[in-house]
Amino acid sequence: MAESEALQLANLIAQQYQVFIGSETLPSLLLRNQFIETNHHIHQLPTSLKYTGRMIVDLQNQRIRIELITKKVNTNNNQLSVVERKLYPNETNVQTLLERLTAYGKNRNVQLLQLIDLNLLASQGAYDERKVYETLKDRYDECVSYSRSMIVYDLDALVGINKSQSYSNMGQSISCSVHNQSIYTYVLARFRDRTMEDIQEDKIDNVERWAIAVIREPFLLRQFSEEAQFPRTHQEQEELELERRMAEELIKCVKCKDFYNENENRL
Incomplete structure (x- = not known):
């Protein structure tokens, strides 16, 4: 019996006994992605x-x-x-x-x-x-x-x-x-x-x-x-560190010429 035929038979049996993973049976998923x-x-x-x-x-x-x-x-x-x-x-x-x-x-x-x-x-x-x-x-x-x-x-x-x-x-x-x-x-x-x-x-x-x-x-x-x-992954750790540095970085206000950081700006 070929692999595809065995999977089709297994799919019918799984449907008969309602053996589903989500909305499908495992044999049907294997059949779909077989090639x-x-x-x-x-x-x-x-x-x-x-x-x-x-x-x-x-x-x-x-x-x-x-x-x-x-x-x-x-x-x-x-x-x-x-x-x-x-x-x-x-x-x-x-x-x-x-x-x-x-x-x-x-x-x-x-x-x-x-x-x-x-x-x-x-x-x-x-x-x-x-x-x-x-x-x-x-x-x-x-x-x-x-x-x-x-x-x-x-x-x-x-x-x-x-x-x-x-x-x-x-x-x-x-x-x-x-x-x-x-x-x-x-x-x-x-x-x-x-x-x-x-x-x-x-x-x-x-x-x-x-x-x-x-x-x-x-x-x-x-x-x-x-x-x-x-x-956290290594990439997440780097992104978190970058966010922290940006939040602490001083920015010069165009109007008042004073300096502030992003955390103060949110307040």
Whole structure:
């Protein structure tokens, strides 16, 4: 039997027993991308690294950030750090990321993968806040019941961002805020509840609960990363330092000839 025929058969069986990831089955996703060359790369999580179980996917910059536990230089103390991997050109949304994430799960002997997105809420008839919370809790509790599980949140779809424009003497400015604060708070709390036991002789018995947030909106990415206390990348550290220097830099006022900095100007 050819690979495509096997996938078609597996797709029919998955549909019959309602084994879906989001709105599709895994075989249908594999069928769709079967002839895309980039999908034939092997996705692995090296066993030599010590993971916390948290990942953030930055769709805007085509990067996946994996949180690690590393040793501080010249000490025996642990610290959190992050390693980045570039996404492939076809990995542009949650659905196209599923092959990578399922490969990661297989690599770590994950027993259950849950995708939390609007398709799941719609399939459960979760159109009011009570039903949404009930669905989120049921899926999270199911993940916790397994010793090795992976839960993926499509944060842009679940939370959403409000944007508003304003005009002043300083020009146009855009302010952003989280649209669904209650769901955001719930996902943030669950994202912090990752559990990773130290590697022992029998790796299969170790508890590994992975939490992955997929985000495209830059404002949401930055806020979620900060509030989840996710380690900054090297680029983010450089940008933060640049912002700090610019905020402290003295600027001469054209009218009064006095000097001020950006922080004073905001006041």
